[in-house]
Amino acid sequence: MAVLDGGPVFVKAIDGSGEFKYKHYIAEVLKDAIKEIGHENVVQVITDNASVMKFAGALIEGEYPKIFWTPCVVHTLNLALKNICASKNTKKKEVTYEECSYITRIADDASFIRVFIMNHSMR
Structure with missing residues (x-):
């Protein structure tokens, strides 16, 4: 989901039901979405507070210093x-x-x- 001046916009959904939710998988899913939107257009990534999400957020912040991870x-x-x-x-x-x-x-x-x-x- 992305939020623009006009309001929220649904970007896409990913079925991860068969995947093991580890930090690198989550980070890759987020990176793919960031690349699709364009990293210059992304300011923040918001996820739940699970430790795997915190780690994935840290990986995103490491690769994209101008994008911030925030817990929901x-x-x-x-x-x-x-x-x-x-x-x-x-x-x-x-x-x-x-x-x-x-x-x-x-x-x-x-x-x-x-x-x-x-x-x-x-x-």
Whole structure:
């Protein structure tokens, strides 16, 4: 996906279901897209926060010093919200969970909706 002055534009999709998602594979997929668009037209690459994506982002930044890798803010918030009740103190954990349990329900609902859309070709 690319974002231009006129808004976001779908560039292409890649079926990587049969591939092992290691840093060099991800980096090559990103490089191919950058070459297709033209590296002078790319400012930023955004992925989720998985370590393999961080490594791939570092490879991109190494090859293209003017292109920056950025972790997805939504993914970052999702991880933070999932762990918000992860206190080691059992009593504190119970109180915190009571106060924040709605977050777990919302995250579960959002995950259900995402899975439904992904499984029903509604992307």
